[in-house]
Amino acid sequence: MRKSWWKILGVLLLVYTFIAGLLIEVPRNPQLQETIRNLFFHVCMWFGMMILFIVSFVRAIMYLRTGKHIHDIASRQYAGVGILFGLLGYLTGAIWMSYTWIDPNRSLFNSFDTVAREPKLIGAAIALLVYAAYLVLRDSIQDMDKRARISAVYNIFAFAMLFPSIWIIPRLLDSLHPGGSEGNPALDPGSASPNMRLVFYPAIAGWTLIGVWIATLKIRMKILYEQKLSQ
Amino acid sequence: MKKLILASFFLLFTFIVNAQNVTMADQMKENGKIYVVIAVILTILAGLVLYLIRLDRKISKLEKNK
Numbered sequence: 120m121r122k123s124w125w126k127i128l129g130v131l132l133l134v135y136t137f138i139a140g141l142l143i144e145v146p147r148n149p150q151l152q153e154t155i156r157n158l159f160f161h162v163c164m165w166f167g168m169m170i171l172f173i174v175s176f177v178r179a180i181m182y183l184r185t186g187k188h189i190h191d192i193a194s195r196q197y198a199g200v201g202i203l204f205g206l207l208g209y210l211t212g213a214i215w216m217s218y219t220w221i222d223p224n225r226s227l228f229n230s231f232d233t234v235a236r237e238p239k240l241i242g243a244a245i246a247l248l249v250y251a252a253y254l255v256l257r258d259s260i261q262d263m264d265k266r267a268r269i270s271a272v273y274n275i276f277a278f279a280m281l282f283p284s285i286w287i288i289p290r291l292l293d294s295l296h297p298g299g300s301e302g303n304p305a306l307d308p309g310s311a312s313p314n315m316r317l318v319f320y321p322a323i324a325g326w327t328l329i330g331v332w333i334a335t336l337k338i339r340m341k342i343l344y345e346q347k348l349s350q
Numbered sequence: 351m352k353k354l355i356l357a358s359f360f361l362l363f364t365f366i367v368n369a370q371n372v373t374m375a376d377q378m379k380e381n382g383k384i385y386v387v388i389a390v391i392l393t394i395l396a397g398l399v400l401y402l403i404r405l406d407r408k409i410s411k412l413e414k415n416k
Contacts, residue, residue, distance in 0.1 A: 130395075138388055141384055141388055148372065152373060152374055332402060333402070336405055340409060343412055343413065
């Protein structure tokens, strides 16, 4: 194990999240009830994804500035874990919305037409598909230097696409998701009480550290693999 | 003025009543079954973390051997 203090910190923060997240007092919201605790899991996936994509973006710029191959590997692996977090955020959101958004007089299947029009869902799907295209683009180029350069440039464009698709457009439109045309999707004081933040912020840090840990493992594996190939 | 105070008291009262009418998993906390859930999810977390630690150790070993 290498440089392990932040890994231990990440695990401890997650243990705290799992215990306190289920035990603290939460506001009695008639629509959400106990599902409000999903804030510590579902929302943290998106925060983790955003941070991992930022790291991937920075490493892509570093590759273009220095031309060092290690930055290319790191950029790719951070984007991969970021996409994993995004998919988990999407899936958990799908489960959560099935119990809180749908019209109680219609079945989940029949409510699909209203849910499918949610700007937040469409925006998040666009963002994830843009990053999925990054993986496809990368793997379609054989030459190593060309692949690294083109995918670094595309990574910067993909990062720029995140802002309209998940930060700006969904916030201008009305939505069932909190933080539509008013308020904030994660930190809305109307639905989240102050003591929930005592768990929420550590949860973001914990999940992000675990994501970074997985990404570093994948980077080290990739480096070993390429060293073996070049021997 | 009196009416206003009375009205605001009434409003506050209805808020409190509404807040208590929301069904929450209060019983799960009373009889302690929530700790069973915490034990289960912590076990899963421990399993995943042990897996990551083992992976990390193996990669470190490979890095030393090269």
